[in-house]
Amino acid sequence: MSLEHAILVSLAEQSATGYELTRRFDRSLGFFWSATHQQIYRTLTRMQTAGLVAVTVQPGTGGPDRKLNEVTAEGRRELAEWSARPTPQERPRSEFAVKVRAMPFGDREAILADIATQREHHRRQLEHYQRNAARNYPDPTRLGEAELPVYLVLRGGIRTEQMYLDWCDEMLATLGAPPTAESHTDHDQPLDRENS
Amino acid sequence: MSLEHAILVSLAEQSATGYELTRRFDRSLGFFWSATHQQIYRTLTRMQTAGLVAVTVQPGTGGPDRKLNEVTAEGRRELAEWSARPTPQERPRSEFAVKVRAMPFGDREAILADIATQREHHRRQLEHYQRNAARNYPDPTRLGEAELPVYLVLRGGIRTEQMYLDWCDEMLATLGAPPTAESHTDHDQPLDRENS
DNA sequence: CACTTCATGTAACTGGTTACATGATTGT
DNA sequence: ACAATCATGTAACCAGTTACATGAAGTG
Secondary structure (H helix, E strand, C coil): CHHHHHHHHHHHHEEECCHHHHHHCCCCHHHCCCCHHHHHHHHHHHHHHHHEEEEEEEEECCCCCEEEEECHHHHHHHHHHHHHHCCCCCCCCCCHHHHHHCHCCCCCHHHHHHHHHHHHHHHHHHHHHHHHHHHHCCCCHHCCCCCCHHHHHHHHHHHHHHHHHHHHHHHHHHHHCCCCCCCCCCCCCCCCCCCC | CCHHHHHHHHHHCCCCCHHHHHHHEEEEEEEECCCCCHHHHHHHHHHCCCCEEEEEECCCCCCEEEEEEEEHHHHHHHHHHHHHHCCCCCCCCCHHHHHHHHHHHCCCCHHHHHHHHHHHHHHHHHHHHHHHHHCCCCHHCCCCCCCHHHHHHHHHHHHHHHHHHHHHHHHHHCCCCCCCCCCCCCCCCCCCCCCC
16 A cells, blocks of 8 residues: 555655645656546555644635644654665556557557657656756756656656657657657558558 | 467467466566465456457366466457557666655665665576576577567566676665675674764 | 466445535625 | 635445355366
8 A cells, every 4th residue: 555655755854734645746756657536545544543643734825624644653664664664566567558559440540649748748748757857957067866767767757758658759750650759649641551 | 468478479479377477477477576375366357358368278287287378369459559559668666766765754774775785686687587588589680589588578678687786886885885705694894884 | 286277257345437416705 | 695625524325345155167
């Protein structure tokens, strides 16, 4: 159950309300773990009863009360213990890859369009991460122990997006829809391959 | 619910028993989707009642009866329809990345060891895929419409593993445990960085 | 004789997704 | 007045994981 640990990491970096956590999962945390607010509130409640986080209710300056979550000593102990256990191998799960492989039994044009859409998405993500890196880590050689891991995970995000982008380009080139600079949904070029 | 579609693709390529499907998910299919036999049997039952696959019971030549699953006309229709719907963006979910980011709050040595283990795993996978590619697709320029998608998904597997391998190497280099040619679990070198 | 492989399933639990629900504040 | 953002939650459902369970055939 890793959402708990993702939350512990984020709260260890900086205490937050459930809402603020949700926004973090939409932003920086988002490229290695995602969660909706429902999941986050549910998990936070469980963690509170388990004593991993403590809540301080701040009477809302307008609006509902803010419930600030902080990692307890026990939470930090759990986080340290978990960090020492080896990570189980993650199994890949890509609906997109399944779809590519469905090509001989499905709609060729639609799948090519899907690859182009996917390409565009990853291009955008890559750009976003690269801007983030340029802004926040102009000189990666001088990072402290606290920032280094955050930077390295961002590097993972950049590598992942670059890889997907290259892969999509390879597929489009091989399948006969060469990507133009601005190509994203324009897949209407004539194709020079016929069935079988 | 994409397991259904992964099963449809696999059965469309070649009819199989639940057991045989399970083995496929352990092998070639395994690098884009994984499933246990429990999940597969449960899903197959659902698909049978939904009319997407038809079962032919073959009285077992020794052992229990084999239940051969074949895609029905309706199954093929569903597969084609699904292939034409755009793929929802997949959200990343990497416990490993969470762990890297937990470094300032956890066990530095253990996490470095974990990165090294992860690296070794991806090196092995990469080698495995590359052997597969060299054996089955010695000349990728001459693939037909049926084999091309299978080949391209394998290319995705290769790119993914290469990317992870490179990322792990970058992390090990940056964090002070340079990988040797055979490094996999030997992370006992003295580290030249101290906390903060 | 024990271990692995082939072959099938049930049941309980846990985690993730989707839909529903409320209500105040701030900006256009 | 309306929409967006801040802020919190409940409930139902669906998918995935883990544990349990059986039994025959082939191999060392």
